[in-house]
Amino acid sequence: MGPSILHKGHLHLEYHSTQASWIIWKILKARQYLENTLITRAEFLSQQNYSIKNMYNRLRGTYTKIQWKKLICNNQGSPKWLFILYLALQRKLYTKDRLIKLGRNYSPTCPLCEGADENIRHIFFLCPISALIWQKILHWQGISKPVPGWLEEQNWAKSNAAGNNSKAEIYRMPLAGCVYYLWQERNQRLFQNKKRTKDTMLGQIIQDIHYRGTPTSQLAKQFERLNFYP
Numbered sequence: 001m002g003p004s005i006l007h008k009g010h011l012h013l014e015y016h017s018t019q020a021s022w023i024i025w026k027i028l029k030a031r032q033y034l035e036n037t038l039i040t041r042a043e044f045l046s047q048q049n050y051s052i053k054n055m056y057n058r059l060r061g062t063y064t065k066i067q068w069k070k071l072i073c074n075n076q077g078s079p080k081w082l083f084i085l086y087l088a089l090q091r092k093l094y095t096k097d098r099l100i101k102l103g104r105n106y107s108p109t110c111p112l113c114e115g116a117d118e119n120i121r122h123i124f125f126l127c128p129i130s131a132l133i134w135q136k137i138l139h140w141q142g143i144s145k146p147v148p149g150w151l152e153e154q155n156w157a158k159s160n161a162a163g164n165n166s167k168a169e170i171y172r173m174p175l176a177g178c179v180y181y182l183w184q185e186r187n188q189r190l191f192q193n194k195k196r197t198k199d200t201m202l203g204q205i206i207q208d209i210h211y212r213g214t215p216t217s218q219l220a221k222q223f224e225r226l227n228f229y230p
């Protein structure tokens, strides 16, 4: 014998009540999301056209997209340079601030300048040693601009060096080389107690850039012009 009508109705009611709780829970959750967007009730209600895209952007928050693909693809730098550049762009390098957060017992001081705490923004390129090297490499390729922190450098690159012209390519390759050499130097100072001077590092970076760039026909002409140390 099947369930009585009353029993069926009871089930139906229970189903409705579960569904209602779920909807209320979703509404409360949605309210919490809306509060996170910092949108006011009046502002929300005054919207003429509700836009999912706008709400999504507000929920997500504003941040600059990292255009790492444009900096890494079509970059004549060596694979190991590009790998370190990729990690730096993704904020995946184990800088001391990250290691300390993971419970490692390190002094927070930057091994390059020994004058500030090490983090990604400091190494690239707020550190006076890094800033000087990167500034010289920028001047060497004819770029005159202040050397900022890592995010600002990426923003600048996104607007000025993401194209396929040789000038943009020449910017991208030394960027990868410089990031690699600075990270290598930091590791050598930290783990092997070895030190190179700024000039030695700069000379090695420029030699490597020439070594990699000269065989590329498109860049060869540009490198003839850049046949000097900064």
Ligand SMILES: [Zn+2]
Residues within 6 Å of the ligand: 110, 111, 112, 113, 114, 115, 116, 122, 123, 126, 127, 128, 129
């Ligand atoms: Zn430093």
